[in-house]
Amino acid sequence: MTAALVQVEGLVKHFRVERGLFRLGRSRRVVRAVDGVSFAIPAGRTLGLVGESGCGKSTVARSTLRLIEPDAGSVTIDGTDILAAGPRQLRALRRRMQIVFQDPYGSLNPRMTVRQTLAEPLAIHRLARGAEAERRIAALLEEVGLDPAFAKAYPHELSGGQRQRVGIARALSVEPEFVVLDEAVSALDVSVQAQVLNLLTDLQQRRRLTYLFIAHDLAVVKYIADQVAVMYLGRIVEQAPAAALYQAPRHPYTRSLLSAIPAPNPNAARQRIVLPGDVPSPVAPPPGCHFHPRCPHPKKNDRCRVEAPRLREVAPAHFAACHFAEEPM
Amino acid sequence: MTEPLLRVRDLKTYFVTEQGSGTARAVDGVSFEVHPGETLGIVGESGCGKTVTSLSILRLIPEPPGHIRPGSFIEFEGRNLLTLAPRELRAIRGNQIAMVFQEPMTSLNPVFTAGDQIGEAAVVHQGLSRKAARRRAIDMLRLVGIPDPEERVDHYPHQLSGGMRQRVMIAMALICHPKLLIADEPTTALDVTIQAQILELLDRLQADLGMAVMLITHDLGVVAGSADRVIVMYAGQVVEQAPTVELFARPLHPYSEGLMASVPRIDAPPRQRHGRLHTIPGQVPAATAWPPGCRFHPRCPYAWDRCRQEEPPLLDAGTGEPGTHTVRCWLLTEPRRRTPRP
Numbered sequence: 001m002t003a004a005l006v007q008v009e010g011l012v013k014h015f016r017v018e019r020g021l022f023r024l025g026r027s028r029r030v031v032r033a034v035d036g037v038s039f040a041i042p043a044g045r046t047l048g049l050v051g052e053s054g055c056g057k058s059t060v061a062r063s064t065l066r067l068i069e070p071d072a073g074s075v076t077i078d079g080t081d082i083l084a085a086g087p088r089q090l091r092a093l094r095r096r097m098q099i100v101f102q103d104p105y106g107s108l109n110p111r112m113t114v115r116q117t118l119a120e121p122l123a124i125h126r127l128a129r130g131a132e133a134e135r136r137i138a139a140l141l142e143e144v145g146l147d148p149a150f151a152k153a154y155p156h157e158l159s160g161g162q163r164q165r166v167g168i169a170r171a172l173s174v175e176p177e178f179v180v181l182d183e184a185v186s187a188l189d190v191s192v193q194a195q196v197l198n199l200l201t202d203l204q205q206r207r208r209l210t211y212l213f214i215a216h217d218l219a220v221v222k223y224i225a226d227q228v229a230v231m232y233l234g235r236i237v238e239q240a241p242a243a244a245l246y247q248a249p250r251h252p253y254t255r256s257l258l259s260a261i262p263a264p265n266p267n268a269a270r271q272r273i274v275l276p277g278d279v280p281s282p283v284a285p286p287p288g289c290h291f292h293p294r295c296p297h298p299k300k301n302d303r304c305r306v307e308a309p310r311l312r313e314v315a316p317a318h319f320a321a322c323h324f325a326e327e328p329m
Numbered sequence: 330m331t332e333p334l335l336r337v338r339d340l341k342t343y344f345v346t347e348q349g350s351g352t353a354r355a356v357d358g359v360s361f362e363v364h365p366g367e368t369l370g371i372v373g374e375s376g377c378g379k380t381v382t383s384l385s386i387l388r389l390i391p392e393p394p395g396h397i398r399p400g401s402f403i404e405f406e407g408r409n410l411l412t413l414a415p416r417e418l419r420a421i422r423g424n425q426i427a428m429v430f431q432e433p434m435t436s437l438n439p440v441f442t443a444g445d446q447i448g449e450a451a452v453v454h455q456g457l458s459r460k461a462a463r464r465r466a467i468d469m470l471r472l473v474g475i476p477d478p479e480e481r482v483d484h485y486p487h488q489l490s491g492g493m494r495q496r497v498m499i500a501m502a503l504i505c506h507p508k509l510l511i512a513d514e515p516t517t518a519l520d521v522t523i524q525a526q527i528l529e530l531l532d533r534l535q536a537d538l539g540m541a542v543m544l545i546t547h548d549l550g551v552v553a554g555s556a557d558r559v560i561v562m563y564a565g566q567v568v569e570q571a572p573t574v575e576l577f578a579r580p581l582h583p584y585s586e587g588l589m590a591s592v593p594r595i596d597a598p599p600r601q602r603h604g605r606l607h608t609i610p611g612q613v614p615a616a617t618a619w620p621p622g623c624r625f626h627p628r629c630p631y632a633w634d635r636c637r638q639e640e641p642p643l644l645d646a647g648t649g650e651p652g653t654h655t656v657r658c659w660l661l662t663e664p665r666r667r668t669p670r671p
Contacts, residue, residue, distance in 0.1 A: 052520035053491075159612055160375075189374035189547065191609040194591035198605050216520065219595040223606065246595075260525035262550030263596040264589065266573045274529055275522045277476075278490045 004040035005210045006064070006178055011037040011073035013056075013063050017283070031282050033059040034070070035234035041227070043177070046204065046211040048225030048242065050218055050257075054279060055231040057214050061182045064212065065097055066090065077178055095125045098171035102183035104163030108155040114141070114166050115151040121173045140169040145199055161192035165199070172203065180212045185220060197224060218261055222246055230254045233282055233290040236311060240318040250320035252297040255329055289322070299324040333362035334509055334541050335386070335405050341398035342378075342385045346617060353616035355381040355395075357565035363509060368535065368542040370556030370573065372549060374588075376613050377562040379545045383511045386410065387422055405509070424454040427502035429495075431514035436498060437486040443470070443497045444482035451504050469500035474530060492523035499530065506538055513545045528555060549592055553577055561585045564624035565616060567643065571654040581646055581656045583629045584609070623659065631666055635659050 013034040034056045041047045051057045063070040066082050075082045077097060085093055101107040108117060118137045122128045128136050138148040144165040155163055164184065171179055181200065185193045201224065203209060215221050221228055222242060229239040230253065238251040249255045256273040275294045280286055286293050292304040303323055311321040342356040356378040363369050371379045384390050386403055388410065403410045405426065410418065427450075430436040438446060447469050448462030457465065463482065470478035473496040486494055495515065502510055512531065516524040532555065535542055544556055552559055552573065559576050561569040561584065569582040580586045590607035611628045614620055620627050626636040636659055644661040646654035660667055 052522065161612060189613075190549075190588060191374060191591050192612065194593075194606040194608040197593070198608060201605065217593075218521075219593040222595060222597070223593040223604075257521060258595065260521045261595045262524075262528070262548065262554045264549035264553045264577065264592055264594060265596060266553040266577050268553070268596065272525050272529070274525050278492055278523070279520075 003042065005043040005078055006041045006212070007074075007076045008040070008060075008064055009038050009074045011060065011063055011075065012071045013059050013068065014071055029283050032234045032285065033282060034063060037073075037231070037234075037236055039227075039229055039236070039239065041178075041210050041212060043210050044204070044208045045226045046213050046224055048221035048228040049212060049214045049231065050216060050221050050228060051231035052216060052257075052279060054233075054282060056234040056282070057231050058182055060231070061099065061180045061212065061214050065094075065099055065180060067099070095174045096176050097178040097180070098174065098176040099180040099182060100164075100167050100171050100184045102186050104160050104167055104187065105155070107167055108163055110155050112154075113151065114153050114155075114158075117166060117170055118151075118173050121170060125174050127174060136173070140173055143172070143203070144169045145195075159192075160188055161196060164188060164196055168196075168199065168203070172207070175207075176209070178210045178212070180214070182214045183216070184213075186215060186217065193220070200224065218246075218258060230257070233279065233285050235290065235321065236319075237291065237322070238320045239311070240315075240320075244315070244318050248315075248318075250314050250318065250325040251291075251322045252295050252324075252329060253291050254320075256296060297322070297324055297327070297329055299327050331364055334365045335363040335403070335543075337361050337382075337386070338402035338404075340382065340385055340401045340403065342381050342390055342401075343396060343398060344616075345394045345396075347394070351617040354565050354619065355616050356385060357619070359562070359565070359567055361560055361567060361570065363541050363543060365508065365541055366535075366539050367557045368544055368555055370552035370559040371543060371545045371562060372547065372552050372559060372588075373562035374547055374613060376616060378565040378616075379562050380513055382562075383428070383513050383543065383545055386511065387426060387428060388418060420454070423450045423502075423507075424505045425507050426509045426511065427505070427507040428511040428513065429498050429502050429515045431517050434486075434491070434494065434518075437494055439486050442483050442485055443489065443500075447482075447497060447501045447504055450501065454505050465504060466500070469504050470497075472503075472534070473497075473500045474526070475500075491519055492526060495519060495523075495527055496530070499527075499534070503534060503538065503540075507540055509541045509543065510535075511543045511545070514547070515544075516551065517546070517548070524551075531555070549589060550595075561588070564614065564619050566624065566657060567655075568625065568657045569655070570643070571646070572649075575648065575654055581654070581661070582625075582658050583631055583660070584625050587628075587630075623657070631660060631668075633659075633666060 011034055015031040015033055017029050017031060037060055049057050062068045064075050082093055115137055119133050122133050137151055141148045141150055146165050185196050213224055225242050228242050228245045229236045232253050238254045249258055256275050259271060259273045273296055277294050288305045288307055289309050309321045309323050311319050314320045314325040338360050340356055340359045344353040344355055346353055359382055373379045385397055444463050444466040447466040451457045451462045451465050467478045467482050470481055475481050475493060475496055516527050546552060556573045559573050560567050563584045569585045580589055587609040609628055622638050623636040623641050626632040641657050641659045643655040643657050645651050646656055648654045
């Protein structure tokens, strides 16, 4: 086991929402987007962070890179505390950690050519200029599977898959160690998604990259992640090595989530656990276990309504936040 | 075999592009049938023409820039929808054929309540009074599984969650008991637990109401679980058509085969570290310039000279009755060539 490159401890991010038109109401409510999240990612490995809309996974991504300021907790990369860093130190740290966003349409500047997009980080971090920058840009494009002639193109001339490759090249241009992939393949068609996933795997191997891979699609995460953490309403409810999580999920939410994914096999035995209702609002999460109003676990009882379960080790290296994680469902 | 409910023959829907870069042949000679009570899945990736096909059936293609070419034929219960007068068409649309769209956020009108929008079709098509339509809307909300329907009926779309909006859309579509429901990516914008709810709901309602469903999706998992038959589209054409079980067991078109192999599967064994997914090389060509010969040949691992020159027709796979499983690929005439090039 290698030492963790990225360590996140007790991360909290609450958003205050003003109520009422023109904020006259004055009664403030708090969205607990991230409510005490901890994880560690060893160098060269991938943590898959999954959950449904509004569970807080993108807020975790942005807080980890300090693109938004978390309210509490610590984030360290290679032992350096990102949240305590001053502006100058933070800028140096930013070179080591990059992000690729979901939307390959919105995340590239439409007025900049691919060359300009890739030259900018090189200039900001004073890594290369002139002919050296040109050489690096051509090499980067080749590395992500694009013809160097694409340097002259504008984003609108590229397909979704090509844009996402440019987004990956931009992240790699500063030679980071840690890359956050925030739904980076979610908007792509299946055949293109497979190409980009293979590319990410190759790049990780070649450059020994550490990934935080955020997605709502558990099948995609199964393919790429070493460890998987499942979030529900701002908290991690289960975390385990990928093989264990998919083979023997312990939290009833993970179990339902896995059973709800339609497998591309018409003969598959259908044992869909259909959860009732919607995800509750993070403004007013249910007391006790956040999941209890929708929980299908047969052992569910009054304790679940009162006492929030801790994330505890239920099998070696396998953590779940459920009072009944050991019981069959 | 019963008479088909819907028969589409040689449908061609073209768009004139703005920059004068030519005509986009979005749907280019599509034929298929939908039988009463069945679920037909239509799968394909962005730009394959699946949505334009469904909009053409309801004649919702904006003209210009789009137009349905002469020679196309869409017959619903024996009547050609393409030659109907607007008034006759309106009597069918929303009444006997209804549609559910992908985005429940944008397909509902934000300034009308759920009840108003659900009841509208019953007022228009069945002449119900506002009061009666409201009662029907409440019944429909109950049918699609929305709790507290008497209260929800007066809610505006922004007060509903994504899953509830999609249920409202379904209630709207089903209020007149259509014979055919066209569902275009009905669960794509939804989270997986909500998707499971909506798919169960559609299955149940189809069984209860006996309607036929055209399920348009890019998700092979959704098709596998819900469709009786599947059509695979590529580059504006049907490239394969088969019963669902057979298609998944034995995809014969190289595109269907590649598509199935490139899906990350939840039911696959744990991955090998740094294992690779199968991919289809290249990308879908532009609709203004489909490749000559077979449109898939530039991406096909088996292509040979004939594929580059001659466009294959839909050939019968020879399983079951003629027409049960058809494939647009020359490999059917030379199966020995199904060995990938080194």
